[in-house]
Amino acid sequence: MADDSDFHIPEPPPGIGQGFLEDLWRLDKPMPRMEGPTLLLHYLKRGFDTVASLPTSNIVTIITIAVSLFLFSGFLLIIRNVDKILTETGSALHVSAYIREDAPEEQVNAFVRELESSAWVRALHYVSKEEALQSFRADLGVHGGFLDGLEGQNPLPASIDLTLQPDELGIGNIEASVERLRRHPLIDDVVYGSEWVQEISSVVRVFRLFGYVTLAIVLGLVIFLIANTIRLVIFSRRDEISVMQLVGATSNFVRVPFIIGGIIQGLTGSLISMLFLAAAFWLLNYELAYSTLFGIALPHLVFLDILTVISIIVLGIVVGAAGSSFALRRFMDV
Amino acid sequence: MQANPKDIVTLYHVDKVYPPNQQALRGIDFKVQTGEFVFIAGSSGAGKSTLLKLISAQERATRGQVIVGGRNLSSIARTQVASLRRSIGVIFQDYKLLETRTVIDNVAFALEVVGVAKRERYQQAYKMLAALGLKERVNSYPLMLSGGEQQRVSIARALVNRPKLILADEPTGNLDPDMASAVFNLLLEANRCGATIMVASHHLALIEALNKRTIVFDKGKLIGDFDRPRG
Numbered sequence: 001m002a003d004d005s006d007f008h009i010p011e012p013p014p015g016i017g018q019g020f021l022e023d024l025w026r027l028d029k030p031m032p033r034m035e036g037p038t039l040l041l042h043y044l045k046r047g048f049d050t051v052a053s054l055p056t057s058n059i060v061t062i063i064t065i066a067v068s069l070f071l072f073s074g075f076l077l078i079i080r081n082v083d084k085i086l087t088e089t090g091s092a093l094h095v096s097a098y099i100r101e102d103a104p105e106e107q108v109n110a111f112v113r114e115l116e117s118s119a120w121v122r123a124l125h126y127v128s129k130e131e132a133l134q135s136f137r138a139d140l141g142v143h144g145g146f147l148d149g150l151e152g153q154n155p156l157p158a159s160i161d162l163t164l165q166p167d168e169l170g171i172g173n174i175e176a177s178v179e180r181l182r183r184h185p186l187i188d189d190v191v192y193g194s195e196w197v198q199e200i201s202s203v204v205r206v207f208r209l210f211g212y213v214t215l216a217i218v219l220g221l222v223i224f225l226i227a228n229t230i231r232l233v234i235f236s237r238r239d240e241i242s243v244m245q246l247v248g249a250t251s252n253f254v255r256v257p258f259i260i261g262g263i264i265q266g267l268t269g270s271l272i273s274m275l276f277l278a279a280a281f282w283l284l285n286y287e288l289a290y291s292t293l294f295g296i297a298l299p300h301l302v303f304l305d306i307l308t309v310i311s312i313i314v315l316g317i318v319v320g321a322a323g324s325s326f327a328l329r330r331f332m333d334v
Numbered sequence: 335m336q337a338n339p340k341d342i343v344t345l346y347h348v349d350k351v352y353p354p355n356q357q358a359l360r361g362i363d364f365k366v367q368t369g370e371f372v373f374i375a376g377s378s379g380a381g382k383s384t385l386l387k388l389i390s391a392q393e394r395a396t397r398g399q400v401i402v403g404g405r406n407l408s409s410i411a412r413t414q415v416a417s418l419r420r421s422i423g424v425i426f427q428d429y430k431l432l433e434t435r436t437v438i439d440n441v442a443f444a445l446e447v448v449g450v451a452k453r454e455r456y457q458q459a460y461k462m463l464a465a466l467g468l469k470e471r472v473n474s475y476p477l478m479l480s481g482g483e484q485q486r487v488s489i490a491r492a493l494v495n496r497p498k499l500i501l502a503d504e505p506t507g508n509l510d511p512d513m514a515s516a517v518f519n520l521l522l523e524a525n526r527c528g529a530t531i532m533v534a535s536h537h538l539a540l541i542e543a544l545n546k547r548t549i550v551f552d553k554g555k556l557i558g559d560f561d562r563p564r565g
Contacts, residue, residue, distance in 0.1 A: 019523075019526075020465050020523065021465055021493070021520075021523045021524060021526075021527050022526070022527055024461055024462065024465050025496060025524075025527035025528070027496065031445065031450045031451070031454050031455075031458065032450070032451040032454050033449045033450060033451060034449050034450070034451050034452075038451065039449065239430070239432060240432055242430075243430060243432060243443065243444075244443075244447045245416075245419070246390070246392075246419060246424050246430075247419065247420070247424075247443075247444040247447055247448070247491070247495065248416050248417065248418075248419035248420035248421075248422075248447065248448050248495070249416060249447035249448065250413070250416040251412065251413070251416065253416075253447055253449070
């Protein structure tokens with residue numbers, strides 16, 4: 001410790017004379033700066049440093065993101081395939097609406113036009129009483145002559161054959177649309193699908209709801225975990241951050257590497273989830289290709305479309321960046 | 335209040351109160367001109383460190399105005415603080431070096447965070463360390479150095495940006511007299527190069543020996559401003 005009584009007028013350090021800073025102090029030209037790709041590379045390197053500085057916490061976070069997105073995308077995959085099977089069988093989407101005997105023709109025509117322009121109707125065919133009879137006669141084939149005894153009376157009702165448009169995630173809206181149709185004053189009765197379609201439809205609805213709830217919970221959990229990991233990194237580097245701020249680092253210069261760290265976590269987690277989903281899908285499809293159910297070949301499954309895969313990866317990235325931003329706002333004064 | 339362009343630091347009726355009710359500074363008025371070497375003297379708790387924190391924008395004044403390099407720090411935007419700090423070098427009693435980085439990394443770090451290109455920052459850091467007599471120590475880690483050497487590294491870090499203003503908070507507090515004299519030699523040299531120096535110290539013999547302007551604080555009040563006491 002310095003002692004007042006010992007103090008003397010300073011002498012230069014050994015080997016250093018007065019004026020040793022003068023030449024160095026003056027800069028002939030401004031120091032070259034990092035710009036464009038060099039600056040980006042610098043941010044990326046420091047972003048990777050933030051991930052590498054606490055490997056255990058970061059690995060746990062990445063695994064959590066991967067598991068969460070795997071579960072969510074698994075739900076999406078199941079919904080997509082159930083939807084595909086139901087759409088392919090067609091029965092889920094085909095509806096016949098029988099028109100009342102006393103329905104005025106103009107009102108029926110107007111109703112048909114209204115249905116044609118509805119978003120939930122993919123295709124429509126109006127079957128008049130005469131067409132119904134002809135079709136029935138054709139179905140009876142050689143026994144069609146039985147119908148000759150009707151003597152001009154046609155007991156068959158006119159009908160509208162509809163093919164419904166499934167909504168973006170499946171068949172959940174079919175029942176509501178059919179119910180709407182059934183209540184219409186011009187309609188006598190509606191016939192569609194079978195009970196198993198309704199049951200599967202309600203299972204799909206529960207699945208979808210479960211998928212969204214799970215997604216909301218796991219996203220919250222993931223953001224919390226990322227924020228916590230970044231908080232630990234911020235804490236372990238608090239001296240460095242404080243020096244950075246003291247020597248004039250801009251808040252972006254301090255923040256960007258942490259945001260990149262979060263993005264790296266989110267991106268890695270989502271890529272791992274997609275790889276595992278693809279592997280699970282491939283194994284399942286391989287099993288199904290060689291299996292039958294009551295002698296019937298099982299359907300070939302389809303993977304998520306590329307847009308959904310990209311969306312899940314982007315979701316991982318956004319969640320990573322959001323977790324970091326949250327931690328920075330909460331735990332760092334920049 | 336209008337600042338004189340010659341004054342690099344102006345304090346006008348400055349109060350600083352820490353919650354809940356700890357008055358660290360009370361009604362402080364003074365100016366420091368560009369190129370001056372000023373001691374801020376006073377016993378522990380007099381308010382010296384708080385004053386330096388206000389000037390380096392680490393704290394904000396509760397009342398009054400602090401103007402540094404023409405910028406009023408009571409109304410400065412957060413984005414401008416970084417630019418202000420680039421023109422200020424700060425030196426601490428406990429050096430605040432990053433222990434996991436080598437000496438040259440510590441000095442180059444000050445240039446890295448302001449965006450200087452890699453080759454340039456290491457060249458500049460090396461030259462500065464060589465000028466401060468630390469050529470042989472560039473690849474050592476801070477904990478391998480003596481206190482005096484660590485303080486010289488922290489001075490190299492403060493000087494490498496060629497700041498207009500250097501704030502030193504008890505820079506020789508942990509050093510023996512020889513080391514302390516070496517540190518002050520560096521600060522005097524930086525002052526000769528044009529940097530304004532403000533040193534907080536309670537080390538009266540040192541203040542007397544250097545014969546520079548001295549502003550004296552006691553319990554948060556400015557009680558004396560002595561310009562070159564021995565003429």
